[in-house]
Structure formats: structure tokens, C-alpha cells
Amino acid sequence: xxxxRDLLVPRPLPIPAQQPPISLFRYRQTAMAxxxxxxxxxxxxxxxxxxxxxxxxxxxxxxxxxxxxxxxEVSSLNRLAKGQATRxxxxxxxxxERCVAWHAQTRGAxxxxxxxxxxxxxxxxxxxxxxxxxxxxxxxxVNGMDKLEYLAESKMFTWKSPGVELNLGCVGxxxxxxxxxxxxxxxxxxxxxxxxxxxSSARAWGPCPGEVEGWRVAVRHPWVEGKVIAEVxxxxxxxxxxxxxxxxxxxxxxxxxxxxxxxxGWPAEGLATVTVLAPDAGxxxxxxxxxxxxxxxxxxxxxxxxxxxxxxxxxxxGKISVIGQHSHRFHVCCS
Amino acid sequence: xxIDLNPKQRETGKANFQQVAGDLTRRGFxxxxxxxxxxxxxxxxxxxxYKSIGKPVxxxxxxxxxxxxxxxxxxxxxxxxxxxxxxxxxxNRERIMKGDPKVPLRPGFNxxxxxxxxxxxxxxxxxxxxxxxxxxxxxxxxPLSTHAKIAIDCMRAGKHVLCEKLMAWNIxxxxxxxxxxxxxxxxxxxxxxxxxSMLYAHAxxxxxxxxxxxxxxxxxxxxxxxxxxxxxxSAAGYKLAEGYAQPHFRDGWYPPIYDIDEKELKGKxxxxxxxxxxxxVRWRLYNETGGGxxxxxxxxxxxxxxxxxxxxxxxxxxxxxxxxxxxxGRNDRESDDSIFITYEFPGxxxxxxxxxxxxxxxxxxxxxxxxNTNSFxxxxxxxxxxxxxxxxxxxxxxxxxxxxxxxxxxxxARSTEVSxxxxxxGKPAMEASSTWGPGAGPPAAGGGAPAAGGPGAAxxxxxxxxxxxxAYCIREWDSKLGYEKDPAGRFKQRLPRCHGEVAMADAxxxxxxxxxxxxxxxxxxxxxxxxxDAPEVPDKDTKPRLNVT
Numbered sequence: 115x116x117x118x119r120d121l122l123v124p125r126p127l128p129i130p131a132q133q134p135p136i137s138l139f140r141y142r143q144t145a146m147a148x149x150x151x152x153x154x155x156x157x158x159x160x161x162x163x164x165x166x167x168x169x170x171x172x173x174x175x176x177x178x179x180x181x182x183x184x185x186x187e188v189s190s191l192n193r194l195a196k197g198q199a200t201r202x203x204x205x206x207x208x209x210x211e212r213c214v215a216w217h218a219q220t221r222g223a224x225x226x227x228x229x230x231x232x233x234x235x236x237x238x239x240x241x242x243x244x245x246x247x248x249x250x251x252x253x254x255x256v257n258g259m260d261k262l263e264y265l266a267e268s269k270m271f272t273w274k275s276p277g278v279e280l281n282l283g284c285v286g287x288x289x290x291x292x293x294x295x296x297x298x299x300x301x302x303x304x305x306x307x308x309x310x311x312x313x314s315s316a317r318a319w320g321p322c323p324g325e326v327e328g329w330r331v332a333v334r335h336p337w338v339e340g341k342v343i344a345e346v347x348x349x350x351x352x353x354x355x356x357x358x359x360x361x362x363x364x365x366x367x368x369x370x371x372x373x374x375x376x377x378x379g380w381p382a383e384g385l386a387t388v389t390v391l392a393p394d395a396g397x398x399x400x401x402x403x404x405x406x407x408x409x410x411x412x413x414x415x416x417x418x419x420x421x422x423x424x425x426x427x428x429x430x431x432g433k434i435s436v437i438g439q440h441s442h443r444f445h446v447c448c449s
Numbered sequence: 450x451x452i453d454l455n456p457k458q459r460e461t462g463k464a465n466f467q468q469v470a471g472d473l474t475r476r477g478f479x480x481x482x483x484x485x486x487x488x489x490x491x492x493x494x495x496x497x498x499y500k501s502i503g504k505p506v507x508x509x510x511x512x513x514x515x516x517x518x519x520x521x522x523x524x525x526x527x528x529x530x531x532x533x534x535x536x537x538x539x540x541n542r543e544r545i546m547k548g549d550p551k552v553p554l555r556p557g558f559n560x561x562x563x564x565x566x567x568x569x570x571x572x573x574x575x576x577x578x579x580x581x582x583x584x585x586x587x588x589x590x591x592p593l594s595t596h597a598k599i600a601i602d603c604m605r606a607g608k609h610v611l612c613e614k615l616m617a618w619n620i621x622x623x624x625x626x627x628x629x630x631x632x633x634x635x636x637x638x639x640x641x642x643x644x645x646s647m648l649y650a651h652a653x654x655x656x657x658x659x660x661x662x663x664x665x666x667x668x669x670x671x672x673x674x675x676x677x678x679x680x681x682x683s684a685a686g687y688k689l690a691e692g693y694a695q696p697h698f699r700d701g702w703y704p705p706i707y708d709i710d711e712k713e714l715k716g717k718x719x720x721x722x723x724x725x726x727x728x729x730v731r732w733r734l735y736n737e738t739g740g741g742x743x744x745x746x747x748x749x750x751x752x753x754x755x756x757x758x759x760x761x762x763x764x765x766x767x768x769x770x771x772x773x774x775x776x777x778g779r780n781d782r783e784s785d786d787s788i789f790i791t792y793e794f795p796g797x798x799x800x801x802x803x804x805x806x807x808x809x810x811x812x813x814x815x816x817x818x819x820x821n822t823n824s825f826x827x828x829x830x831x832x833x834x835x836x837x838x839x840x841x842x843x844x845x846x847x848x849x850x851x852x853x854x855x856x857x858x859x860x861x862a863r864s865t866e867v868s869x870x871x872x873x874x875g876k877p878a879m880e881a882s883s884t885w886g887p888g889a890g891p892p893a894a895g896g897g898a899p900a901a902g903g904p905g906a907a908x909x910x911x912x913x914x915x916x917x918x919x920a921y922c923i924r925e926w927d928s929k930l931g932y933e934k935d936p937a938g939r940f941k942q943r944l945p946r947c948h949g950e951v952a953m954a955d956a957x958x959x960x961x962x963x964x965x966x967x968x969x970x971x972x973x974x975x976x977x978x979x980x981x982d983a984p985e986v987p988d989k990d991t992k993p994r995l996n997v998t
Contacts, residue, residue, distance in 0.1 A: 138878070139660075153878060162660055162836065162851060313882040322878060332877035345877055355881045389881055 138323075143169050145176050146287060148312035152298070155306055155323045164302040168294040168309075175290045178205065179282050181229060181238070188280050192229065196276040207269040209282070209289050212396065214266075216285075217259045219419055220404035221412070225376035229279025231257040235381075237372060238281075244365055253379035288315040288354050288399025295319065295395070308348075309395075317352040317395040332447075333426060336387040343434060344426055345445045346391060354398030356406040357387035375407045382407040383430070390425045391440055401425070410435060497645060497914060497946065499921035502528060506609075506920040509533035509584045511575040511599055512591035513545030515701070516613055518555030520590055520640075521545060523912035528920035531558065533584060535572040537721055538729070539709045540687065542571055550685070573713075575599055579606035586923055588916070589613060590640075592732035593739050595722055597622035598995040600637065601629045609636040609926070611919045611945075615744040615959060616952040618737075618993050620978060620986035623956050625997050627949040627981040634928035638919050638945035639952030641752045643844070645911030645918065649753055652832075652841050655849065656757050661834030662852070664796075667757060667815045669750040671742075671828035675700040675821040676774065693727055696780055700821070702733040702745075703780040722995040734782035737994045741784035741963060742770075742819040746828070748959040751792070753830055753841070754815050755958065759803030763792045763958060764812070765973045770966035774822050786821040790962045801976075817962075844910045919945055950981050961987045 141152045150172060152165055178187045187206055194200060202210060216224045229238075231253045236242040245253070261275040282289075291309050295317045298304045306320025308329050318329035328349030335341035336357040346353055358371020358381070370381040388405045392398035401423060405413040410427045414437050417423060424438025426446075436444045494500070508529050510517055513536040521531070536542050546566060548557025558566040570578075578584055579602060586609040589599050597617040600610045610630075616639045617623045630637035643649045655661065679696035681689070689695055690711035696703045706727060714726050723729040723738065732738035733745060755761060770788035775781055792815040798806030829842040840848040922945050933941045957978050964987060965972045977985040 139658075151879070163854075166851070166854065308878060310879050313880055316879060316881065318878075329879075330877040332880045334880050334882035336882065342877075342880070346881070353881055357882060387882075 141165050141169075143172070145169075145172050146180070146290075146311070148287070148314075150311045151309070152294070153308040153310070154298075154304060161302075161304060164298055164304060167302075168297045171294055171297055172290055175205070175286075175293060178203065179286045179290075181279070181281055188282060191271060192279040194271075194273055196273050199270045199272045201269050202271050204269070205293075207266070209285070209396070210264050210271070211266045213285060213400070214259070214264055216397075216400045216404065220401070220408065220416065222258070222260075222377055223375070223407040223412075224284065224400050224404035225257070225259050226280055226282055226285065227259045227262055227278050228257045228374060228376050229281035230277065231374055231376065231379055232281050232283070233279075234379075235372075235374065237374075242372065244370075250379050254377070257379070258376060284356075284403040285396055285400045287311045288352070288395035288397070291315045291317045291352070291395035291399075314355050315352070315395045315399050316348065318348040319350050321349070327443075333387070333389050336428070342447050343387075343428055344389070344447055346389060346426070347443045347445070348391065352392050352395035352398040353389055354392065354395060354400070354402035355387065355389045356402040358382075358385070358406075371406075373403065373406050377407075382409075384409045386428045386430050386432075388413075388425055388427050389444075390423060391438070391443055392420075392423050397423075410437075413437070494914070494917070496647060496650060497918055498943075499918045502921055502924045505530040506585050506923050507532045507583055508586040508588055509535060509575075509578045509581075509608075510545070511535045511578075511587050511589045511603075512613075513541040514538070514590065515555075517541070517545060517588075517590035518549055518552070518557070520588060520613075520912060520916070521558060521561065522554045522556050523910075524916045525913055526562070528917040529586070529588070531569060531588075533570040533572065533578050533581070534558075535575040535578055537573055537714065537718075539573075539713050540707050542573070543709075546571070576602070579603065579608075582607075584608060586611065586636075586919070592723075592729070593744060594618045594732065594737060594994045597626055597993070597997045598722070600626050601997050604629050604633045604635040604637065607633070607635070609638075609919070609923050611638045611640060611916065613640040614952065614955065615740055615748050616949070616956045618740065619988045619991045620953065620957055620960065621989065621991075622993060622997055623949070623953040624981055624984075624986065627953065630949055631932045634931040636919070636922055636926055636945065637949045638915070638922070639947050639949065639955075640912075640915060641749060641947045641952060641955055642911035642915050643749060643753050643756070644946040644951070645909075645914035646844060647909065648841065648844060648847060649756065649911075652753075652839060652847055653756055655839055655847070656832065660837055660849075660851075661832060661839055662836030664758075664813055664832055664834040666833045667754050667813065667830060668833070669747075669754055669815065669830040670818045670826060671746040671750065672818070672820045672824050672826050673828075674824035675702075675780075681705065690726070694778070694781070697778060698775075698780050700780050702784075703731055703782070706730050731782075734784050736783045739784060740960060742786075742788050743790070743959040743962045744956075746819050747788070747790070747817050747962065748955045750817060750828075750830055751815070751958045752955045754792075754794070755954065757830070757832055758794050758813060758815075759797065761795050761802055762954060762976065762979055763794050763815070763974055764799075764801065765793045765971055766958075766962050766965050767791045767971040768962045768966040769969070785966065788817075788819050788962075788966060790817040790965070791815075792817070792958070792962075915945070915947070950979075953981065954979050957987060964988060 139154050143150050152168060154161065177183065180186045181188055183189060187203060213226050232238055234245045234249055234253055256277055261273060261278045263272045263274055291311060294309050298307055299319045306322065308316060308318040310316035316331060322329040327347040331346045331348055331353060332342040333344040333346060335343050356373055358373060373382050375382040385406050388402045390398045390402040390405060392401060405425055410429065413425065417437055421439055424436065424440035424443065426436050426444050428434045434446055505527055506529050508531050510521065510531050513534050534542065534545055546558050548560055549555035558569055572578060587603045589596060589610060589612040591599060593615055596612050600612045603610050617626060626637060675698055677699045679699050688708040690706045690708045693706045695705055710730060711726050714729065718726055718729050728735055728738055768788060768790040770785040772782065772786055774786045794813040794815055795802035796811030796813045797803045798808040799811040800807060800809060802811060827843055829840060832839045835852065837849060837851045842848065922943060925943060927942055930942050935941055961972055961974065975985055977983040978987050
């Protein structure tokens with residue numbers, strides 16, 4: 115059963131007992147045109163090596179997944195001719211397998227084969243702009259995961275139509291956060307920490323020092339600078355956020371978000387921001403995009419498939435709602 | 450602060466060069482150094498271990514000049530409530546009330562206290578407050594040569610003292626101040642505000658954590674450019690006094706002399722320890738009233754360096770300094786305008802180091818420079834270790850870069866920024882938004898989201914906390930227990946973090962550098978100099994302007 119509640123009364127967070135503050139070490143690098151941050155509560159010489167390794171992995175994954183470099187694995191898949199089959203690397207295979215499932219589970223709202231659609235809106239190298247009506251109509255025809263075939267057992271990848279392109283922008287960051295977290299926590303034995311990228315994906319494990327419930331994450335208002343709409347408490351879990359930028363596209367006097375609906379080729383309208391709480395960051399990233407496309411009602415319909423998922427929605431009207439069994443982890447703020 | 454710029458900083462430098470070359474009528478300025486780590490100013494009160502107090506301590510401010518104005522701007526009246534001000538200069542007496550319209554950090558009492566500011570008693574001589582039993586404490590921000598005398602007079606009159614740095618003009622005076630504090634059972638705190646800076650506390654933690662590896666060198670500097678022509682703009686409403694050389698260059702140490710001070714004080718400065726009105730107003734320029742760049746600027750940073758190295762004392766100092774730029778008609782002075790100092794500090798395993806080891810070759814070299822003719826690097830400290838470098842810039846930012854490991858291929862280690870924030874302490878650990886959210890550009894434009902490290906408030910430099918803790922110590926103080934120590938040599942009761950013995954070490958480090966520059970000799974430090982009750986001092990031949998007995 116879904117437990118849906120519209121939060122009208124702000125609920126304060128429990129305040130931890132007064133104690134001497136603990137230092138958080140924050141390590142940052144830039145990759146995927148975004149700031150990446152590893153936050154750990156203590157420092158040590160061996161730990162620095164692990165953090166180096168995690169960042170090294172980040173750059174390796176970027177080099178494999180990016181569409182901005184000609185020699186990336188994804189770029190090479192995008193150059194494949196129709197019907198030509200190729201075996202993908204184990205890393206990409208594990209991601210593709212999940213993407214195929216998410217595409218089916220989200221009624222096609224999650225789609226990694228929209229590279230050309232993204233380019234037609236100028237979201238690839240800019241400038242952003244609304245495509246010609248004729249170009250728009252053909253976009254749905256030349257994009258979409260229904261035009262690719264991926265066989266999980268043999269890891270073989272094939273395009274069923276010509277000219278389709280992958281763009282992993284809607285899931286790559288979350289996937290990478292998970293891979294880095296494995297280096298630090300599972301392999302490295304760092305007992306607690308958080309990895310986040312650009313505010314849109316994050317994963318936290320272990321207790322957050324000085325906090326009662328876990329790592330607190332503030333959810334920013336999508337367009338009011340400095341305003342926070344909610345806090346999420348993340349413990350051994352991940353979050354992903356999708357929000358419209360409402361800055362680049364002006365249509366009939368209205369600003370459009372930049373998240374495209376793969377089913378229509380038009381920006382998804384209705385929501386301002388979605389934050390998903392999930393066991394891993396890849397899933398949180400993917401589902402936040404899908405929910406943004408689907409809107410509150412349709413998201414609520416499909417959310418029951420994943421008992422471990424909860425999400426916070428803010429509609430363009432400003433209405434905020436939280437859905438899912440872990441809704442208690444969201445605290446809607448007044449400021 | 451670091452000459453070794455990271456790629457972003459290089460880009461800034463390149464863009465500036467193009468701007469200057471392309472348009473010579475406009476000048477390009479270095480932007481503040483790149484993306485720094487912002488340190489959340491979370492609860493220094495808890496960190497430094499003091500609590501709020503009941504009734505605020507009633508205090509008098511002695512010296513309402515540039516620094517006095519800053520202290521007033523930073524103080525918290527819930528801890529320290531000023532009820533009197535004393536200054537011999539009428540200009541300062543007016544300015545401390547009205548504030549400095551060009552400097553928001555000096556708001557003045559009228560603005561801070563509102564109508565209540567009328568209750569502040571204003572005196573032209575600190576001796577007029579000594580008998581006022583209502584005043585529990587004084588904050589002294591007067592010229593260096595007067596610190597010891599005023600502090601000692603106030604302690605003997607029963608007042609607790611927070612005195613600005615440098616502690617005193619020579620070390621004999623410092624020892625006398627410590628002695629009088631003990632005799633009178635009064636608190637003596639010295640205003641090296643870095644002892645109350647969360648930023649430095651964090652920097653120290655980074656060092657303690659060992660992530661810099663083996664530290665062999667610290668480079669500290671404070672470079673200013675005081676070579677730009679003077680324009681008389683700060684004197685709004687005040688007439689310049691006649692018969693004095695007015696500033697040729699913009700230079701905070703060479704302020705204009707106003708008619709209002711000249712009229713009241715001409716011929717009357719001797720009794721206050723100044724040969725002339727000019728010497729009083731421009732006291733930092735004269736050897737008998739100030740202590741030069743080492744006392745004014747270097748002492749803060751050597752203070753920081755000795756904290757970084759585990760509160761150890763240096764082994765030796767060698768310095769070169771001189772008046773290379775200023776001269777007759779050009780803001781002339783006695784003090785040096787350029788100084789270059791090299792200290793040898795004991796490393797952790799040196800017999801005098803933190804771990805009291807056996808390796809007498811374990812030396813950390815600390816260099817310090819201060820200039821008046823170039824501000825490219827501004828001020829800060831750069832700690833260089835075998836695994837990383839830490840730059841503390843302008844008491845506001847810490848930058849940390851790990852050394853590149855040649856065994857690792859993909860990552861350019863220097864592109865890792867490291868920062869330390871105080872544990873959440875009531876704040877979220879991050880902010881979630883779309884990477885296309887506020888502040889972020891589309892990836893195509895090469896933009897990236899700002900690092901979501903939480904809101905970066907301006908970092909307190911420590912003045913506020915220093916005064917709060919002073920007030921807290923006063924409220925908790927047991928004057929009978931005074932400065933008694935336990936068998937382990939620790940004070941039995943809580944003292945301010947920069948009490949007399951701590952501050953004297955800073956004075957010794959600064960003033961011995963002056964001696965080295967003067968004699969052009971390497972000078973080895975004597976551990977007895979640092980002991981409050983030992984008679985040895987590095988500068989026994991110096992004659993202070995004002996005697997203290």
C-alpha cells in the first residue's frame with residue numbers, strides 16, 4: 115500500500131544534543147562538468163589513497179560513458195550501424211541491464227536512447243532553443259530504447275534503427291556515485307561517509323557524526339536562490355534529484371524545464387523538482403528523472419513496484435507532497 | 450597566497466593578462482584565489498569551551514583608533530558591555546562613537562548601542578577610569594609602547610585586562626606584565642585573535658591528522674602595496690593640521706594628522722610617552738613606539754605557525770630587512786618596509802619538538818616576508834608537507850592540495866580540493882538540487898554546478914570569540930586561585946587561550962627577528978626567554994620609552 119500524505123504542517127527535525135563539533139573532511143574534484151565531493155568524518159594517511167582511487171575511478175567512468183569524447187565506449191556504440199552487434203564492457207553491461215528494466219517499469223519515461231532529442235533542443239553543446247515543429251515531430255521516431263536490443267547474457271548490444279544515440283545523462287552520475295562508494299566503503303572499509311555530485315546525486319553510508327538519524331540533505335528550491343524546501347535524512351541510502359532549470363527556454367510567455375519527455379519529445383511539464391530516496395544512487399538518479407517526466411499522479415501509480423523507494427515532489431504551483439514507505443525521512447521546511 | 454597556482458587560478462591570471470594588454474586604460478585585478486573551502490562558522494562557543502554568561506562584564510575601551518574600532522564592531526554586548534572609552538586623541542574619541550563611514554567593520558558605538566550610547570563615559574586619559582569600581586575590565590588598543598604601562602596600571606587598579614598584540618614593546622615588559630597579573634590575581638589576555646579562529650582550529654586539525662605527511666617548510670607572508678598615491682578622502686569633515694608632512698602614498702601606518710588632534714595635544718604628548726603629535730598618530734613608524742612589520746603583522750602569523758607545529762618555540766632566526774622603498778618626502782619612517790625572515794623550528798622528533806624525540810636534524814624551516822610594494826599574494830600561510838600542501842589565506846579560506854602520486858596515472862592530484870567543515874552541528878551535510886539548478890549552466894557551456902558544500906558564511910576572524918571568552922573567564926575567575934599550577938605544570942583554572950605566557954612567546958619570536966635584522970646575525974633562542982619567571986630576555990639592552998616598575 116502506498117502511504118501518501120500531503121504535508122501541510124512543517125515538522126521540525128530532532129535536534130542533536132550539544133556536543134563538540136566533529137570535523138568533516140570534504141574532497142572535491144570536477145568531472146562530468148560538475149563538482150564531485152567525498153565527505154568523510156575523519157582523516158588518515160591511508161584514507162587519502164582510497165579517496166584518490168575513488169576519484170581515479172570517477173575519471174575512468176567518465177571517459178567510458180561520456181558523449182563529449184569521441185573515443186568513449188558510449189560514443190563508439192553511437193557510431194554503430196543498424197544491425198551491427200558489439201559486446202559491451204562489464205561496467206557498461208551492468209548499467210545497461212538495469213536501464214532496460216527501468217525503461218519498462220517507468221512506462222518509457224526513463225530512456226537513455228534520447229541522444230538526438232537532447233541535441234535537437236540544444237542541450238548538448240548549446241545554445242538551448244525550441245526546435246522547429248517539423249523537427250520536433252520526427253524526434254519521437256528517431257529516439258527511444260525500443261530501438262535498441264541488449265542481451266544481458268551475452269552482453270551484446272545492437273541498434274534496431276539507424277541514427278539512434280545513447281545519452282546517459284539521466285543515470286550516469288548516480289551510477290558513478292555507487293561505484294565510487296564501493297571503493298570507499300565495501301573495498302576500503304571507511305565506516306561512514308557521503309559522496310555527492312553537483313547536488314543531484316548522493317549516497318551516504320554509516321552514521322553521520324553529530325546527527326541522530328543520519329546524513330541530512332537539504333533540498334533546494336529549484337529557482338529561489340538560497341531557499342530550502344525540505345530536508346531528507348539519508349542513512350545507508352541514496353538520493354537523486356531532478357529539477358527543471360526554467361531558465362533557458364521561453365515558450366508562449368512561459369519558461370520550460372529542460373527535462374524532456376521521451377514519449378513526446380517536449381519538456382516534461384507540471385513538476386518543479388523531484389527528489390527520490392533509494393537504496394542506490396543509480397536508481398535514485400534514474401527514477402527522479404522518470405518521476406519528473408511522469409508527474410505526481412502517474413508516479414504514485416507505479417511507485418508501489420519498489421517498496422524501498424520514496425519521493426518528494428514539488429509541483430510548479432508550489433504544492434509539495436511525499437510518497438512512499440520512507441516518507442518519514444523527509445522533513446518539509448518552512449523557510 | 451600560493452605562487453604555485455592550480456589550473457583555475459592560471460586561467461584567471463591569463464584572463465587578467467589579456468584584459469590588461471587589451472585595454473591599457475583599465476587595470477586587471479587578480480580575482481580572489483579560485484574556489485576555496487568555506488568553513489562553516491558553527492558554534493565556536495562550544496568549540497572553544499566557553500558558555501554564555503549572566504550579567505555582561507562592564508568594560509572600558511582604552512584606545513579608540515583603527516583597531517579599537519574593529520574590536521567595538523566585533524564585540525558582543527551580551528558578554529562585554531562597554532561603559533567607558535578613553536583616548537588622548539579627540540579624533541579617535543569622536544570616531545569611536547560615530548563610526549567610520551568607509552569601513553563597515555568600524556560601525557561605532559552610536560550605531561551599535563543606539564540611544565544607550567549616551568551612557569558611555571568618554572575620557573581623554575585612561576587614568577581617569579582607574580578609580581571607577583564599576584569598571585571590571587579594560588580592553589587596551591593603544592600604541593605598542595604604552596601597552597605594558599597601561600595594562601599594569603589597570604591590573605593594579607583591580608581590572609582584568611585584554612590587551613591588543615603585540616603584548617609589549619620588549620620582553621622585560623612582557624615578563625613584568627605576567628608578574629603583575631600573578632600578584633594582583635587579575636586575568637591578562639592578549640589579542641592574538643587566531644587563537645579564537647575556527648579556521649585555524651581546523652587548519653591545526655588537518656595537520657594533526659597527518660594528511661600533509663611530513664612537514665618541512667611553512668611559508669608565511671603578508672604583502673601589501675602601499676605605493677599608490679595618497680588621496681585625501683578619509684578626512685571627511687576634518688581639517689589637515691599644518692606643519693606636518695602629509696602622506697605621499699596611501700598607507701594605513703602613515704595616516705594624515707588632523708587639526709583637531711594637533712590643537713589639543715601639541716606640547717602635551719610627552720606625558721603620554723610620545724615626542725610629538727606626529728609620533729603619536731604615526732607610532733607604527735618609529736622604533737621606540739612601535740615594533741615594525743614583525744610586531745604588527747608577522748607576530749600573528751608566527752603565532753599561527755607555532756600553533757601548526759604543536760606550540761613549539763623556534764630554535765633560531767636569521768633576518769634581512771630594510772627601509773628600501775620609503776624615504777624623505779615619501780612617507781619616511783624608521784621602521785623597515787621590507788622584511789625577510791627565516792626561522793628554524795624543531796620538527797616533531799627533535800628534542801625540543803612536539804614528541805620530544807632524539808633527532809636533532811628534525812628541523813622545519815619557516816620563512817616569513819612582509820612587503821609594502823606588492824600585494825599579488827596578499828597574506829596567509831602555506832604549509833608544505835610530503836603528501837600535501839595547505840594554504841590558509843587571509844584568515845578566511847583554507848585550500849588544500851594533495852601531492853601527486855607518480856604511481857597513480859589518471860588523476861591529477863592537484864585538482865582535488867580538500868576542505869574541512871565543522872560537523873553538521875545543526876546544518877545539513879549537503880544541498881540537493883538538479884545539476885541544472887540555480888547557479889549552474891548547461892553542461893554545453895562548460896559550466897558546472899557549484900560545489901554543494903552548504904552555505905558559506907563569512908568566517909569569524911576570532912575577535913568576537915576572544916572577547917566573549919575573556920568575559921566568560923572573568924565570570925568564572927577565582928582570584929585566590931589565580932595562576933596556581935598543578936604538579937603537572939598546568940594552570941588550575943581556565944585562562945583565556947592567549948594568556949600572558951602564550952603571548953610572550955609570540956612577542957619573543959617577533960622581536961628577536963627584529964634583533965637579527967638589526968645585527969645581521971643568526972640568533973639562537975634561549976628556552977629561558979620563554980619562561981615568565983626567568984630573568985633572561987633576548988633584548989635586555991633595549992630602553993623602553995615608558996618605564997614599568
